[in-house]
Amino acid sequence: MLLQSKTVLITGAATGIGRASALLFAREGARVAIADINRADAERTARDIGEDGGEAFFVECDLRQTGQIAYAVDETVRRWGQLDVFFHNAGVAGPGLLEDTTEAQYDQVMDIHLKAGFFGAKYAVPHLRRAGGGSILFTASGLGLRPSRQSPAYSASKAGLLMLARALAVALGPDGIRVNAICPGPIDTTPLWQGVLARHPGIVPDSYAEMNRQVRSIKRLGTPEEMARAALFLVAPENSYITGVALPVDGGGAMS
Template sequence: MRLNGKISLITGAGSGIGRATAECFAREGATVVAVDVNGDAVQATQTAITTTGGNCLGLVVDVSVEEQVKRAIATTVERFGRLDILHNNAGISVLKPIIETTEADLDKLLGVNFKGVFFGCKHGIVQMLTQGGGIIINTASELGIVGQPLYSAYCATKGGVLALTRALATEWSAQNIRVNAICPGPIDTPMIHAEFNVGPDSVAEEKAVVATIPVGRLGKPEDIARVALFLATSDAEFIHGAAIVADGGKTII
């Protein structure tokens, strides 16, 4: 129960990394506010946690809309009194060469991947200042560090998350607000399988990706949830502004 009594809010909690992290935090004693744009998915996360004895409130939120993010944090505080841990995790991908990437594609990516994180940090920090501190974890990507064909716009948004994380760490560390980022590699989530399906042979696409990972498999959402758990505990209290890569060794070769 490493998070016993803590109040956490996790975006993108309807599936993948977000859901795994929500379940992990709940098992460790945290109250979880699970946020997702998909109402059915976030309800499934809430049910999975509460039926096993955890405490979870599901909220339907579009993180690209600032007022909805602000309201989600306000609701968390109204219901539970504070916000100890904020995990800005919601993200989407678009696979296109830059010459085919439309302004609408870019706006959608920026809205979820960057503005969603920015709004979460902005309003999370406002609350954390009133309570004497807190922890923010931003989901970036290995593709915020290295490039990959067809992901130029996605890479740009995730690089922005890393730059934002570093800036906020320097700005707020003295106020006991700890901001860090996780950079997952290829993780076995609905998003990556949608990416595999872009090509003509999804099985071949998956095999090609796995071949780039030294450990020989896709990551599991639980692999990233455990990194988030570490960052959410006092074990990581001297870590500020870090970009922790969890990619099975993919970026070291």
């Protein structure tokens, strides 16, 4: 198993990509801490891991509060004695067009994506060092690689995560800590995708999904499970020579 005896903290693991990653990582031998504000779904994810023979627990965490991020990291280490992987996956849909974006919406997307990634890494790194090295992974976006007309704040927050990953890869490499990012395209069935659709009240969901399919070389949307497999590839110790990578997992959308 690729993550045997490893301890992993995943933010936003109640649903979507985070949930799929938590389930997969647990099947690969990891003990998984699920940091989320969504108690009901996070507890369901932890319960499903337990019923499958794995180990997991839920730690409630509002990622807009840096003290709660520190608590989630400390609670993970208190429970299991170590931290090997910090996976900052939590995200929200972008607020929309420049002229429609409020300061509160801007702060939310920056806080949850970029600020939480920065401080999550800050609090995780001392424990990763004590473990002899480890991995940090960010869920960025294809819209961090190329600009979004519909939500510039979202693109800016995800592009910031990509540069943060690269800067930390340079800074932490000597400590044996690898830092990478995955850049998903639109992922069907996730709450974030539903948030994108809700951002445009006049949108026809099927038509918008079809447009997103057609701009990709692989003419479909992605699945949470596909993102989880990419995440596993990047955090697995057997891939210990990979750092500073922004991996598009978007059906070819980054080329469009």
